[in-house]
Amino acid sequence: MAKIRPLEDRVVIQQIEAEEKTSGGIFIPDTAKEKPQRGKVLSVGPGKLLDSGERSPIGVVEGDEVLFGKYAGTEIKVDGEEIKILRESDILAKILK
Numbered sequence: 001m002a003k004i005r006p007l008e009d010r011v012v013i014q015q016i017e018a019e020e021k022t023s024g025g026i027f028i029p030d031t032a033k034e035k036p037q038r039g040k041v042l043s044v045g046p047g048k049l050l051d052s053g054e055r056s057p058i059g060v061v062e063g064d065e066v067l068f069g070k071y072a073g074t075e076i077k078v079d080g081e082e083i084k085i086l087r088e089s090d091i092l093a094k095i096l097k
Contacts, residue, residue, distance in 0.1 A: 013039035
């Protein structure tokens with residue numbers, strides 16, 4: 001996959017697909033699956049430029065697993081793979097392991 005460097009406070013996310021079956025063992029057809037709202041951070045921008053000329057630090061790093069809003073960000077295709085670019089403020093939570 002091509003390397004993408006986001007600008008400002010944007011983050012590049014690889015979406016993690018929804019589960020194929022429920023915990024009870026029932027398979028979910030593609031038509032009934034929700035849009036994935038979970039992803040892995042691939043790349044992080046330098047941070048938003050503040051009035052003071054400094055950059056605001058971003059709270060996620062490459063490799064973090066995050067939750068984001070259902071319709072947040074912009075989906076694009078790079079080298080045949082779908083990724084999402086969104087602002088740091090669209091990230092709802094970091095998944096702790």
